[in-house]
Amino acid sequence: MSIGTEWDGPQVPVAGDGSQAATFALASAAYRDNGVEDIKKADNDWHQSTVKEGKIALFKPNLGEAFSRAVADRMIGPDRKPLIQSFGIEPQVVVEHCLAANNIRRARDNRLTTVMVLCGLLFLPGLLVWLLVFQLRTTMAKRDDKRMSTLGTALLLAVGVVAVIFLLRMPFTGFWALYARGAVVAPVLGWFLAKRICENTAKDLRGRWDGLLSGTSVGAKVPEAVPSSPGETAAEALRQSLAKLSAEQQSNSVFYAGPKGILGMGTRWGSWQLAEDLRPADPDREIHPFRSWDVIRAVHDQLALLERGPLNTGGFPKPSIRHWIVTPIGENAKAVSRPEGADVEAFQFRPHAIQEICNKQQFGSGNRHYLGVQWTLWDSQLVITMLITVTVLHQTLRIEVTGHALGPVHSLFTSKPEAPTKSVAKTFKPWESRKIKLPLVNSDEVVRLAVRAPITWYPPALNWLGGSLGLPEPFGLRHAWADQPWRHRFMADDALRAATPVLRVVHSAAIRVLEENGVDVEKFGARAGFLSTNVQDASPKKADLYDA
Known part of the structure; x- marks a missing residue:
């Protein structure tokens, strides 16, 4: 994405691009207002988020607040660790929406802080009493016993009655009488002003949340990422962080974590191996020397033709x-630790280093080379990756093809906002009920936002008081909250169907190279035919869990 002098957010892609459905689903989390504990529903077997509890429940963040802050800090923060690539999505777009959501909330918090100073801080005794009541009510509401919740509401009403009596029968005179009345009334007036501010912001956030999932054009406005003068170091640092994020996303270095598979690509569900001895086709002549890279290069060229077929029936994209x-x-x-040195430039292994690893690092410790063919399908919700590696040990050449599949993002991220409602009995037909709309922001939420507002300028204190969201490590936006594709019949079919044509292309290309270099390919052909038959009954397995 190019960044111009008047850029105020990502122009392409924006919502409405069907191929970015997973990107916008994850980005929508930045605007959500449900409980932060809901993120635990999206965790999978391998990657678990942590919700760190704070000291005071009144300062607790919601999902959007915690998610947008955690993702922005983790992905472009000054002390960030290396990231896992997010195949099938654009992580920079998600980060930009997190920054945009933070900006919207910061503007709201600035207005709320003004209200808190004028209606709260100047009348601190009254504010503390009202906050104590709301804190007690919130604590009671968290109990499973419904009677405690009712008792909390009754407590609030009782304090309201006492406040009215206090106003009518004021025990003070003169200045203190006026101040005491202000201490009772000003926090309540501030609550009404804060409610208006919170309602308007909630409508804006929910509109963006719904727009991202509905396909309307919703761009993230991040003007602070565009330096307007050479002296704006913060804007320049943010611009460089976003550029670094995009460069790391394009890295050709990935990490294999045992049963978790290759991070970012999903677990390995299938493996097919062709291994035979290298014997000369003519006993009187030796095999013409060749290397693993020669086979890989031929396979690469042949895989590029996968989208072509003899029939006009769609087929591979x-x-x-x-x-x-x-x-x-x-x-x-x-x-994880990204490789560095002369063989790496901008997170990319140079071509000569790739070729050297392919030919020499085939046994023992060290990095390994794989040739990958990848499809991003189902509006970016399914990522199918087939990896091919060629090794030669003594006289045995082994060609291995493995299948990896990364499923859709969890349904938590694809749920649209619902207007809060409540069922009540009809006036003249009490045996029937009707739904009434509730305000987007209830009383407790207004108090929570108003209390948090003055502290949002210093996130460490806010995290200590209210808690925060801990992201699963090693962190990558896509694989952290991805479901298995096997729950979706057609997605599973697509992953399984890709194996057979890829395997046959790999084998035919490899056998052609062997023939050209004087290798007897009879056993290779027989073995390839057997695998070709076997792969037609492909089924997903936990190929990285060895029964040993």
Whole structure:
């Protein structure tokens, strides 16, 4: 995405681009107002989020507040650790929406802070009494016993009655009488002003949430990412952080974490291996020397033709074909380390380094080379990756094809906002009920937002008081909250169907190279035919869980 002098957010893509459905689903989390604990519903077996509890429940963030802050800090923060690529989505777009959501809330909090100073801080005794009542009510409402919730509401009403009596029978005179009346009335007046502010912001946030999931054009306005003068170091640092995020997303280095598979690509569900001895076709002549890279290059060229077919029946869309360098890490590793040195530039292994790893690092420790063919399907909700590696040990050449599938983002991120409603009995027909609309922001939420507002300028204190969201590590936006594709019949079919043509293309290209270099391919052909038959009954398995 190009950034011009008048840029105020991502222009392409915006909502409405069907191929970015997963991107906008994740971005919509920045605008949500449901409970932060809901993020636990989206966790999968391998990656778990943590909700860190704060000291005071009144300062607790909702999902959108916690998500947008956590994602922005993790992905473009000054001390961020390396990220896992998010295949099938644009992580920069998600981060920009998180920044835009933070800006909207910051503007709201600035107005709420003004209200708190004028109607709260100047009348601090009254404010503290009202806050104590709301804190007690919130604590009671969290209990499973409904009677405690009713008792909390009764407490609030009782304090209101006492406040009215206090106003009517004031025990003070002169200045203190006026101040005491102000201490009772001003926080209530501030609550009404704060409610208007919160309602308007809630409508804006919910409109963006719904727009991202409905396909309307919703762009993220992040004007602070565009330096308007050479002296704006903060804007320049943010621009560079976003550029670094995009560069890391394009890295050809990935990480294998045991049973978790290759991070970002999903677990390995299938594996097919062709391994035979290299024997000369003519006993009187030796095999013409060749390397693994020669076979891989031929396979690469042949895979580029996968979208072509003898019949005009649709078939494969154009795949992404890349050379990957896979680094092994521990199954429970909490961080990864991006490779550095002369062989790496802008998170990319240079071509000569890829070729050297392909030819030489085939046994023992070190990185490994894989050729990958990848499809992003179902409006970016399904990512199918087939990886091919070629090794030669002594006289045995082995060609291995493995299947990886990353499913759709969790349904939590695809749910649209629903207007709050309440069922009540009809006036003249009490045996029937009707639904009435409730305000977008209830009384407790207004108090929570108003109390948090003056502290939002210093996030560490706010996190300590109210808690925060801990993201699963090693963190990548897509794989952290991805479901298995096997729950969706057609997605599963697409993943399984891709295996057979890829396997046959790989084998035919490899056998052609062997023939050209004087290798007897009879056993290779027989073995390839057997695998070709076997792969027709492909079914997903936990290929990274060895029964040993």
